[in-house]
Amino acid sequence: MQNTTLKEKLIEISNAVEPVIKQILTENVDDSTSEMVFYQCSLGGKRIRPALVILSGQVFGGDVNGLLYPAASVEVLHNSTLVIDDIIDHSEVRRDQPTVWKKYGKSMAECVAIDYQASIFSSLNNVNNSKKLIELYAKTLKIIVDGEIKDILFERSGRTDEDYVVNNRYKVISKDDYFKMISQKTAILLQASCKAGAIYANATDEQVALMGEFGFNIGIAFQIRDDMLDIFADEKEFGKKVGKDIIEKKMGNYIILLALEKLDDEGKNFITSLLEGSNEVTDQDVAKVTELVEKTNAKSDAEKTAEYFINKAMDALGKLPQNEATGYLGELANFIVKRSK
Amino acid sequence: MQNTTLKEKLIEISNAVEPVIKQILTENVDDSTSEMVFYQCSLGGKRIRPALVILSGQVFGGDVNGLLYPAASVEVLHNSTLVIDDIIDHSEVRRDQPTVWKKYGKSMAECVAIDYQASIFSSLNNVNNSKKLIELYAKTLKIIVDGEIKDILFERSGRTDEDYVVNNRYKVISKDDYFKMISQKTAILLQASCKAGAIYANATDEQVALMGEFGFNIGIAFQIRDDMLDIFADEKEFGKKVGKDIIEKKMGNYIILLALEKLDDEGKNFITSLLEGSNEVTDQDVAKVTELVEKTNAKSDAEKTAEYFINKAMDALGKLPQNEATGYLGELANFIVKRSK
Known part of the structure; x- marks a missing residue:
């Protein structure tokens, strides 16, 4: 049925959304600032969120040209949180390039982040059903902030x-706390992406809710996969440092939470003292944690949990019109839970 | 004609807008975060910008209840820039209270600032002529960022x-550079405030432009007065530290720029070496700069310039319907150029 593979489709979407991202970020910005403003988005990315907006819109016959604006907005929103995250976490590298604050200094990065917020809303302002979309994005932004705050308050020291x-x-930190945090920090934005496409394309409230359910559940699976990759990824393929959560002493990682439930006192104490201690975490420490985690069934448990949420997502998707776009969304859901970067 | 003095009117507006500011900031925010989110706005302020929105709207018969939303939005926008400014400038005190980052830490302050941006747009989303207002506020936010960036790049060291x-x-830094910077950093927001009220109240494009001209020109006068107060204010009455621009080695102060034009080489060198040097500026240094500036006619020149812009503002105001609201706006313009805090 589909002439284009998912990978090709994602590249097609990415190429289409790129100039719109640049346009909305740099309009009404001085020439001297525009390069700095666009920099974070120029670093690339999988553009999964814009793809969710566009495909979700296409499920209901939405036109791609119009969908590019809420799609670009969601990517700008996502990247605004990355700019801030990197400042907060003192991260110097993203996608093998210096982070915004590392390249331009913290004061400039703080300024740039404001341009991102403004761009989100001006981009949504002239599209179909803009009022509903603006409400959705503004609410989502606030929920993400609460998730980010929780993530910080989950840290064990520093x-x-x-x-x-x-x-x-x-x-x-209970598993409930963890799921609340990743719902707010991650899943809500994938939910909003799917809802946005449906809203743009005049879907019914019930359809918007189902599309949102799909997005939310793949969002949870996405974050669980992220947590797994953080511990077990092949660093070369991953393109990011492995063990970042341990190094940053974040307890908001599902694998760590699961492992702590299963480890004996010795193993448990090693991990908690490492995270609660004031010493810097070494590569050796990370290796030791990985070794401990591998002794438990945390990895396979997490895989099962991710599968469970993907199944829930697929159930929701199954209740929606079945067409080419739904097909891609199903493939995307499965890609998310299997991705290695 | 007016039963209420300007001062009473400002208090009345401030009291009316306060709960709306709290409402828009804290809605869709977790209970545990809401105090932190509202904190910056709870520190008070003159609420001049909301007053401009409401009075400008009332010039054209706009209803106060509806105007409270764009009024609250503009104050939230203004305060979002203060949260970021205080992080950027490492300022620890505002209105005799710890700044947001000082009280809650930098990572929390970064998060809170995002809530401010989201609140601006959700608040505008349901009012009359929301589309035009959202466009105006988003554009204004970006222009302010460019002004803030210039202000930072005007610093002489650090x-x-x-x-x-x-x-x-x-x-x-030429005078042209200075006027461009304060247009972007300050005047544009007072312009937007006046335009917003007029737009909300269905004024014609020409009336919106005149209202904007009024706001822009009082904005320039406001900033010049701010620069004067920074050097010459009575610290007790002012409520802020005098000489902050010198301490922060900012050249974007009109008084300093004027004085440098008039001082002999010795005086000029003292100021430029102080600002360009890496040493911390002492109270004695500030006193010496003030003494040097007082030898020139910088203060009276600046006063004349501020008057010039107020006159331009009053010309624009004179072309608009004359009623109680226009009366208050005229008084407000004169207050701005004479205020001592």
Whole structure:
């Protein structure tokens, strides 16, 4: 039925959305600033969120040209959180390139992030059903912030210069806490992407809700896969440093949470002391944690959990009109849970 | 004609807009975050921008209840720039209270700023002529960012950890550069406030433009007055530290620029070496700069320039319907150029 593979489709979408991202980011910006503003988005990425917007819109017959605007907006929204994340986490490298703050300095990065927020909303302002879309994106942005705050408060140590964070850290992190955090930090944006496409294309409220259910559940699976890759990825293929969550002493990683449930006291103590301690985490420490985690069934449990959410997503998708776009979305769901980068 | 003095009117507007600011900032935010999100706006302020929105709307018969939303939005927009400014300038105190980053830490302040941006647009989304207002606010936000970037690149030294800033600083700052910078950093938002009220109240394009001209010109006068107060204010009445621009080695201060034109080489060298040097500026240094500036006619020249822009503003206002609201706006313009805090 499909003449184009998913991979080709994603490249096609990425190529179409690229100039729109550049346009919305740089319009109304001084020439001298525009390169700096576009930089973060010029680093590339899989553009999964724009693809979700466009494919979800196409499920209901939405036109690609119009869908490019909410698609570009969602990518700009996502990248705005990356700009801020990299400042917060002191991350110096993203996609083998210096992060925005590393390249332009923190004060410039702070400024650029504001341009991103403004671009999201001006881009949505002239499309079909703009009012609903603006409401959706504004709400989503706030929920992501709450997720980001939780992620920070899940950290076990560090930020000694930030009393509020130190005093308000979660004492214990339950699986419920974890799922709440990744719902807010990650799944909500994939949900919003799918809803946005459907809203743009005049889908019914029920269809928008089902499309959102699809997006939300692949979002949860996406984050669980992300957590797995953070521990087990092949660093070369992954393109990012493995063990970043351990190095940043983040407890908001599903694999670590599962492993801690299963490890004996010795193993458990090693991981908790490492994360709670003030020493820098070495590559050797990361290797030791990986070794401990591998002794448990955390990896296969996490894989099963991700599969469970993908199945839920596919159930929702099954209730929607079946066409070429739904086909790609199904493939995308399966790609997400199997991806190696 | 007016039963209420300007001061009473401003308090009335401030009281009406306060709960709306709180509402738009904290909706869709977790309970645990909402205090932190509202904190910056809870510090108070003159609420001049919301007053401009409401009064400009009332010139054309706009209803106050509806105007409260674009009014609250503009104050949230303004405060979002203050949150970021305080991070960028490492400012620890605002209105005698710790700044957001000082109280909650930098990572939380970065997060909170995103909530501010989202709130601006969700608040505008359901009011009369929302599309035009969203376009206006998004564009204004980007222009302010360019102004903020210029203000940073006008600094004479510091930020040694930010190569981009160091390498891209303005070599010389002309008066044209200064006026461009304050147009973007300050005047554009007062312009947008006045335009917003008029747009909300269905004013004609010509009326919106005149209202904007009024706002823009009082904005320029406002910033010139701000620069004067930074050097000459009575610190107790001012409520802020005097000489902050000198301490932060900012050349984007009109008084300093005027004084440098008039001073002899010795005085000029003292100021430029102080700003370009890497040493911290002492209270004694600030006193010496003030003394040097007082020897020139910079202060009276700046006062004349501010008056000139207020007159331009009043000309524009004179072409608009004359009613109670126009009366208050005229008084507000005169207050701005005479204010001591």
